[in-house]
Amino acid sequence: MPSDKDWFDRFVIGLPERRLFKFLAARILVPFWAWWTPVKPLPGGPHPSAQPGDNLQCMMNLIMPLKDKSAVGRAKAAGAIAANKDQIYAGLNNVGTVHFARFVIVGDNICMFSVYDGDFTNYIRDFIATIGSVFNAVVELVEGGEDVIPCEHNAEAFIEWVHARDLYQVPDTATGVLRDQEALKGDKAASGDDDLDLLPRRLTLQLHANPNVSLGSGYRAYPGYSAAQIRKQLGIGW
Amino acid sequence: MDDSSVAERLVDAVESLSTDHKRGTRPIHTIGVGVDGYFQPSEAARSYCKAEHFQRPCVRASVRFSNGSGSPVQHDGWSDVRGMATRFHLSDGSATDLIAMTLPEFFVPTVDQFFEFARTAKPKPVRRESPWQKILDMLQLKIPRRNPPPGQKESPDAGAKSFADRHRFAQLAVVQTDTIGAPVSYARAAYHAVHTFIVTAPDGVRRPVRFSWQPVAGVCNTKATATAVDNYLRQELEERLGRWPARFMLMMTIGEAGDALDDPTQPWPAKRVRVVMGTLTLKNVAADQVAAAERISFNPCRLVPGIEVSEDPILRARRNVYEVSCQRRNGIPCPFNGS
Structure with a gap:
């Protein structure tokens, strides 16, 4: 009992x-x-790369708080992405090392989540070199964005700015x-x-x-392969 | 000290982890069930490993699932590591084994550290934490200790935790063991071979790899808050296989230079190349459980051309440990394939 x-x-x-x-x-x-x-607070972005495989399929989880925390502010952000979709996709194609990239609005943040190969700073430098002028339209809606506009002329400051807003990646274990x-x-x-x-x-x-953190390094259906290797294997070029 | 003496001492150390261990039974993973099935390699497997079971269309397989405890008393519902030992039967009558468990990493990287771990983790009387102590834990943002399941008098957990506090390499396995739970079915758990092996492809390329079994039915544990049931896993498997075969995918992860190739306490990054090596289909619980679950002896070093052990000292020590253990319980000796 x-x-x-x-x-x-x-x-x-x-x-x-x-x-x-x-x-x-x-x-x-x-x-x-x-x-x-x-x-x-632990720093954001991928852990330091020790082996070649660590440099493949890295994650960027960029959280950017909007200046205007209202539906109007969120609509402006959605509009900026929609208006510049072709330019952003063309830029990502030119970077060449990106597996996936997407924009998401969560709360009053505009977020960019992407999976890319290679070094973080090189990825951001290439990205901003190819679509910096377009990305200004997004960055100007974000808190602190005015410090790095025009992005294409402030590459190093922009890299730091992005790194500071990239989520800490909690290890898998x-x-x-x-x-x-x-x-x-x-x-x-x-x-x-x-x-x-x-x-x-x-x-x-x-x-x-x-x-805000990213939990674990995420599931991968084909870990260990670069975007270029996948394209080559599938015969879809560039 | 020669290898056989070390193996004898290691088996003694493993036996000491259960105070009610019964001579003539396995020192750990004592309660088990044997199952019949077959293994079919994937198309990809053929280009990664020249071993026969990855080259032929299908080989017969014998599997022994087990609870991790060395106690002769069955406690299926206790939170515990589970084992899945698989024998692949080859065309010339020889065989090769793959031994896996639900714990993804091991506690120690060397044999000497295992002796220290076994000394520290000797079972101690289980003390139920008082409600006041639980409140104190909560105030310190700690998780209060779970109440021991009914009937549990002793546990190695306190000693294992004390070892892990002093040795960071053991912390991952100890935390995983603490939260591992009990599967709803042996066919609904993932099993990991933990050690690194070296596989050789038909073109001669050698790769360091780790194997794991992923259940096609998915992973599912019992509710941690539910009262533990002592005896259900064998019956559940009989009922499950009576309805439909159960399947596991064999996954092989390929390591890179710089990964922990000789240290089973260290996980590899999730970004390593992972290959589906084949599918194991389990047909029925074996009719002769004495042969299929008790007398059968597995050995992680029972390998065939195309697979070799790595430099992992724990894996290398396990060869003699399993032989000594087999002799002590009068198991069927494990014939090595001409090695």
């Missing part, structure tokens, strides 16, 4: 699903631990975020005096510092 102790235990196990606890966690516990044990945080602090030790029970807190605080 269940005792009072069992009842209390079941009550406690169910606490995280209760509204009051969720409120306390979001408004008090997370801010307290973020203040007591500060966590630096459960403990990968710990390794990234250690690397950010210059800690490359194989062994330490860790407390693995703190993994949920470390992840929570990273997501507090870095609210």
Whole structure:
């Protein structure tokens, strides 16, 4: 027969699903631990490439907050993409290393998600060299965009600007975020005096510092192949 | 110290991970079920590996699914690693094995570290965390410890965690083990061979690879909050195969220079080339379970021309460990193919 102790235990196990606890966690516990044990936001973009295969099918998840946070602002952004679709596609064709690219509006952000081969800075430099003048129409609608317009004449600043808005890519493995945080602090030790029970807190605080992230490196149907190899194999050229 | 002595000590160490281990049974993965089936390689497989089972249209296969525990008492519903050992029967009467488990990475990279891990992870009495301690954990943004399932008196989890706190290479496997759960079916789990092997293509090109089985029926675990059921996996498999065969795709990931080729604790990046090597079809639970699940002996180093072991010291040590274990339980000795 269940005792009072069992009842209390079941009550406690169910606490995280209760509204009051969720409120306390979001408004008090997370801010307290973020203040007591500060966590630096991990940088966006792909992890450093070590092997040739790491340079293939890289992700860019660019989140750009719109200046005008209303339906009118969102419509302007949608209009800018629609009006410049041919120029953007032609530019991406000329870059040549892009597998997929798409624009998405989420909340009051215009987002560009793409999968490309090669180095990030080269990708952005090529991209902006080919469609910079068109991309200005998008960038001018975005907070901080005026700092890098005209993009085609501010390539280095634009690369930095994009990098700052590219999402942190959480590693595929459960403990990968710990390794990234250690690397950010210059800690490359194989062994330490860790407390693995703190993994949920470390992840929570990273997501507090870095609210938008990309989860894992993503599924790939044909990993390890460049856009050029796929085109060649399929006989569709360029 | 010679290899056989190391193997004896390793089997002792593995046996020590279960305090109720019964002499004459497997030291881990003790409870299992044997299944009959066949393997058909893909078109692509033929150009990547010259081993016979990737060149012929179809070979007979024997599979043993198992719970990870070394306890002779069946607890299908406990959160535990599961095993899938596959034997490919070849035309000349020889065979080759592929041993996989639901844990994608292993705990340690070397034999010496395994001894330390086994010492640290010796089962200790399970202490149910008090509600007050659970609240304290929540306040610290930690996840409170799950209550042990009914009947569980001891567990290696606390020792394994303490080992992982000191050795970062073990952290991934320990976290994965902690959250691994129980599959609704042996046919609804993904199994990983963990180690790196070297495969040779018909044109002589050698590649470092890792294998894994992906269930065509998809991966599905039981609800973590549901009361654990002790005995359902064999019956579920019998019922499932009575209705329709179950299938697994054999995936082969190709490593690159610089990847962890000799370290089973380290995952490879998701961007590595991945090849579908074939499909395993499971037809029925074997009629003779003594032969198909108990006396049969697998060995991850039982290979054929076209597949070799890598420099991974854990993989290399497993050859003798499996032989010693087989002798101790009077299993059918594992004949190596002329090696």
